[in-house]
Amino acid sequence: MTLTGNLLIGQRAVTGSREAIRAIDPATDQALEPAYAGGTGEHVAQACALAWAAFDEYRETSVEQRAHFLETIAEQIEALGDALIDRAVAETGLPKARIQGERGRTCTQLRTFARVVRAGEWLDVRVDNALPERQPLPRPDLRQRQVALGPVAVFGASNFPLAFSVAGGDTASALAAGCPVVVKAHGAHPGTSELVGQALAQAVKRCGLPEGVFSLLYGAGREVGIALVSDPRIKAVGFTGSRSGGIALCQAAQARPEPIPVYAEMSSINPVFLFDAALHNRGEALAQGFVASLTQGAGQFCTNPGLVIARQGPALQRFVAAASAQVQRAGAQTMLTPGIFSAYATGVGALAENSNAEVAASGQPPQGPNQCQAHLFVTQASAFLADPALQAEVFGAASLVVACDSDAQIRQVAEHLEGQLTATLQLDEADLDSARALLPTLERKAGRILVNGWPTGVEVCDAMVHGGPFPATSDARTTSVGTAAILRFLRPVCYQDFPDGLLPEALRHGNPLQLRRLLDGKREG
Amino acid sequence: MTLTGNLLIGQRAVTGSREAIRAIDPATDQALEPAYAGGTGEHVAQACALAWAAFDEYRETSVEQRAHFLETIAEQIEALGDALIDRAVAETGLPKARIQGERGRTCTQLRTFARVVRAGEWLDVRVDNALPERQPLPRPDLRQRQVALGPVAVFGASNFPLAFSVAGGDTASALAAGCPVVVKAHGAHPGTSELVGQALAQAVKRCGLPEGVFSLLYGAGREVGIALVSDPRIKAVGFTGSRSGGIALCQAAQARPEPIPVYAEMSSINPVFLFDAALHNRGEALAQGFVASLTQGAGQFCTNPGLVIARQGPALQRFVAAASAQVQRAGAQTMLTPGIFSAYATGVGALAENSNAEVAASGQPPQGPNQCQAHLFVTQASAFLADPALQAEVFGAASLVVACDSDAQIRQVAEHLEGQLTATLQLDEADLDSARALLPTLERKAGRILVNGWPTGVEVCDAMVHGGPFPATSDARTTSVGTAAILRFLRPVCYQDFPDGLLPEALRHGNPLQLRRLLDGKREG
Known part of the structure; x- marks a missing residue:
């Protein structure tokens, strides 16, 4: 063809x-x-x-x-x-x-x-x-x-x-x-x-x-x-x-x-919650997994992890340091279109200029047109709660770490989030109670909740939900x-007292399509 | 209490x-x-x-x-x-x-x-x-x-x-x-x-x-x-x-x-289609059933039959005559509120003054406040197709008979209808082909389709649809x-790689709630 x-x-x-x-080849800017x-x-x-x-x-x-x-x-x-x-x-x-x-x-x-x-x-x-x-x-x-x-x-x-x-x-x-x-x-x-x-x-x-x-x-x-x-x-x-x-x-x-x-x-920024024990026990590995998910495909996924939420302290500092080192090593990658590149540059620029956020690390500089340079930012929960600009999606390999004072403030940040496609929990055994306490909030906020994984990668199967409350989608x-x-793409129609020959095949007596019907209140086997 | x-x-x-x-007692107008x-x-x-x-x-x-x-x-x-x-x-x-x-x-x-x-x-x-x-x-x-x-x-x-x-x-x-x-x-x-x-x-x-x-x-x-x-x-x-x-x-x-x-x-006017053989064979009985449905509860049902569609000719004339006789005998009934009564009076008045419609019959005059006098109107399909006012819902015991030239014009009238809660087919054996030809249109227009019944009476059961395309409802x-x-009132949430103890009970391994799950693509028995 x-x-x-x-x-x-x-x-x-x-x-x-x-x-x-x-079309424009974004690697060369040639039409x-x-x-x-x-x-x-x-x-x-x-x-x-x-x-x-x-x-x-x-x-x-x-x-x-x-x-x-x-x-x-x-x-x-x-x-x-x-x-x-x-x-x-x-x-x-x-x-x-x-x-x-x-x-x-x-x-x-x-x-x-x-x-x-x-x-x-x-x-x-x-x-x-x-x-x-x-x-x-x-x-x-x-x-x-x-x-x-x-x-x-x-x-x-x-x-x-x-x-x-x-x-x-x-x-x-x-x-x-x-x-x-x-x-x-x-x-x-x-x-x-x-x-x-x-x-x-x-x-x-x-x-x-x-x-x-x-x-x-x-x-x-x-x-x-x-x-x-x-x-x-x-x-x-x-x-x-x-x-x-x-x-x-x-x-x-x-x-x-x-x-x-x-x-x-x-629109979704896909919060990742790092619980205390997990952060303490395996902060390095978490940093590696996080940056791999963040930079995959130049971050151009609806489920890209754009927000990391954790309690401040030495463990979080070690995580940020390790993630920063990973980000600094990350090579720049060509983005899909000049428009997407330019929107990314604008979004990253706005965060860099925002006095509430601080640049923790930047990736390798671009080597060609339309290349996404990864960025990691950090902020305090109090600033995040006060500034809606910190919750805007930046489509690409940029993420923001939100440092919280307490479990209560983590919950406050979670409640403050808009609707999301995903929410991720990184937890160890000792974190289960904290995670359980946060779950009702996350169920109200997100279509999919992950444990000890990363949100990029959306399986096509029966149990998948790629959806969520507004503005993640327009229909949760x-x-x-x-x-x-x-x-x-379906709606129900009811047929009352139809002669068998006039019924659609799926509804006929004798169940010719062998469907599992709900028959007089009981599900057929 | x-x-x-x-x-x-x-x-x-x-x-x-x-x-x-x-509250006002509508039978006495007393607060x-x-x-x-x-x-x-x-x-x-x-x-x-x-x-x-x-x-x-x-x-x-x-x-x-x-x-x-x-x-x-x-x-x-x-x-x-x-x-x-x-x-x-x-x-x-x-x-x-x-x-x-x-x-x-x-x-x-x-x-x-x-x-x-x-x-x-x-x-x-x-x-x-x-x-x-x-x-x-x-x-x-x-x-x-x-x-x-x-x-x-x-x-x-x-x-x-x-x-x-x-x-x-x-x-x-x-x-x-x-x-x-x-x-x-x-x-x-x-x-x-x-x-x-x-x-x-x-x-x-x-x-x-x-x-x-x-x-x-x-x-x-x-x-x-x-x-x-x-x-x-x-x-x-x-x-x-x-x-x-x-x-x-x-x-x-x-x-x-x-x-x-x-x-x-x-909003729904619930069209009733009278097919030729049914109309010819049992026009009198149809008239009786129709007027009983029309006047039940002073016509104050969402599924009240406000529109009758049939081919013109002697059989339809006999039906209109029989229905008119029934309507004339119908006693006036107290409506729910003075406001509903006044809206009914306005709607009926507008039809009576519409040069495209003709009053076929009126019921017994009111004997007290807020009483609904039943009304039957007739019009031609060409007028119905041209005048949107004839498709407005009149909440109460009023209905409009639309006389059509041909099966093709019946289909045209059906296609012209707004979304409906119900559509009713009165048919005999010889009408099956005509009904079958109309069915795709009605499936697009209505939430429930009835054969040889009347739309008032909405069963609470698994198979009922009380809904339909706009403006019958806002969500078909x-x-x-x-x-x-x-x-x-539900939305889906997906849980990825959750430890069993953190899962909601319905999703746990071992299926403690004994639900029929969709498990790896197969429905459990």
Whole structure:
């Protein structure tokens, strides 16, 4: 497949007519061919009209058809071979091994959702049989299943050009739920997006599905995105990106005549709590693990450990000294885009100039354009509690150590935090009571709580929660990674006293799909 | 128990200091004692502070404790005896048998949620065991459960003074999920609200729960309600009422620094489709069933059949004639409040003056204050499609028959509808194909679809959906009646690599709560 610079509206390649975006190789600051001319409002409307036309047919495909489609997408992505890897490396500055790993994760994710679709638990079938003799009134026959919400708008993320982009978690879970998807490609990796988009469109064709099941749009600025979220045929939104971008989409979705749900994953600084015994017993090892997590991928992860909280004293001083030494050795790494680099520089600059924070260490200086120099800062809890600027996310390899006077002040700092994707506890046996006392607060603050690990690294599995209270996400009731992500794109419908032949197959007498139903209040085995 | 006219802030009775509300017996237009002075912003803050203080303890009560609490509430309500029935009849004008039935429904609902809490499926426990040998990276141990969202604000509804009010479905499901509840009583039945509030507070005390688990506030106008929804300690809202009221709460919830979910059940006209064969074969019986559903309880149900859609012709004319005869015989019935009566009169007046609609029949004239005279209107599909005023909800015993030229026009009318709580199909064998063709549209439009029944009557069971796309509700992903309502007040939390002793009981090794977990991708038996 060659890159065309076109939008994909269903199976049709269309040349945009608005301001073009062009990928930049962040390692060289060179622009890459081709240019991707932006779509217009008319293009958005065409993609949405196709998605709407496809919706009723697509949502009623059998679980087998839909699972096979997800598997076919994975195959088509794999069939892109090195062309995909090379382009993604050029567009993101990420190492080849990382992109290869991410391709594996993306395809595994699609296949995982195929398994979920086949298992059918997402249908949440509930049957209450009629009770014609009940007094004072008979009970009708009532059957519930979940149906797809409608066409979904997905916004690709900059930092996972495959796993959170065109065929990433939002797209996979929406397609699994039975929703057509219109993707707005992230401007940082348009070529990678086109390749994956072509693979996805090819899978639509091979599986004989209506073409509107998938479209791919490009656009500089927010025009295409806001038009997409405002289109009456779009019924939900998936987004991973900045807080300001997510909030703008939430506001556009709420301003519609018919408001729709937005699943925006936005902002998290992922506090790490170092408890006394752990800090005393293995401060050096903690420093090593922490800096490895902090600097991995130039810190460009939603779950990057941006905050370390511990009791002040000699043990914390030793930890800071050891972590500082590690940071100083850390080489500068190319960031994803000049924009991300510049935002990082601004964020780090603001911390450096903040009289409440002190630079503990800086990493190796940049050797080329857009390189992230790691930074470690320290502050006192009293200052952290007083200054909201110290809680702002700095996307990249920067972190802030907050030194606290007491366990009570640690709890105070925890209560003061905004919503988070993760919270991490480093603890030894003697710390268990302190950790237990902090847990209720952390359960209210975060979607995932880790013990003796590091928050980077998000497993795609059933138990994962990549979500959390605002502003970590716009909807704490959900996750954007893991199989529960499918639940975001469903709603229940109840069928009362239907003749069997008119019922959807999942609800029929005799349970032809062999689902584990909730039958008259009891779960089937 | 005697009525005090006080707010209930936890276990403390507090006298308000703002404009008082006073119930009016709608059958006589007489004000009832006592007056309920409205709460202030300070009272709202006190109730929310208590709820917040109770939250961590209450959400971690055992399933047995919480189930027992719900059952105790039911017992305490029953212990109120005739005092509750008499007061509710006086405040609402509803017949005694209806109020007795509604008390039974309310207590059964609480006991049903006790069963749901004990069964523990709401915890949605997912366990992915560690895979230490996995290549290229080991998998950590990951465990997910659902936790309560936080304190919930519940707004009582006018039309179900028990089942959708202080201890109604929203309160029962929020308490079942582990959320403290602050109720804003509906101004139409303050005495009924106080009695049930006292029963609930008594149950809190008997079960040894922290007092902030429940508070009850009063207030004229929207001041108390908006303050409640805006309080940072409130994390979700349950509401049943008008479209304007629901939208105002949604906007207040979105305007918070931390937006929160609002479950508002607002507006539905509940279309009934009469298919050709059914209309031809049993038009008389349909007319009888329809008018019985239309006039039941003076039409004051969210699921009242406000729209009838059919192909024009002699069969429809016979149906309209038969329904008109039934409507003309229907006696006028006292409505819940002077305000509801006046809104009904305005709505009916607007239809009567609308040149696109024609009055087919009116019921018996009123014999006393606030009495609802039933009305049947007819219009043509072309007019209905052109005039949005014909789709506005008229709360009460009024309905509009829409005569269509063709099956295609019936589909067009269906596509033109806003979101609905219900859609009803009256069909015979020969109508099955027509019904099947319409079903995809109705699945997109409504939360519940009925065959050969009438939409009034909402069963409390596992399979019920009392919900639907906007504006039927503000969140189509949920139901406010039935056991799935508990899911509205939960969010997932993931625990990674926790030592067993630090895990919540539901997630421990050995599965001490005997839950059906999703274990390494397989559902336990």
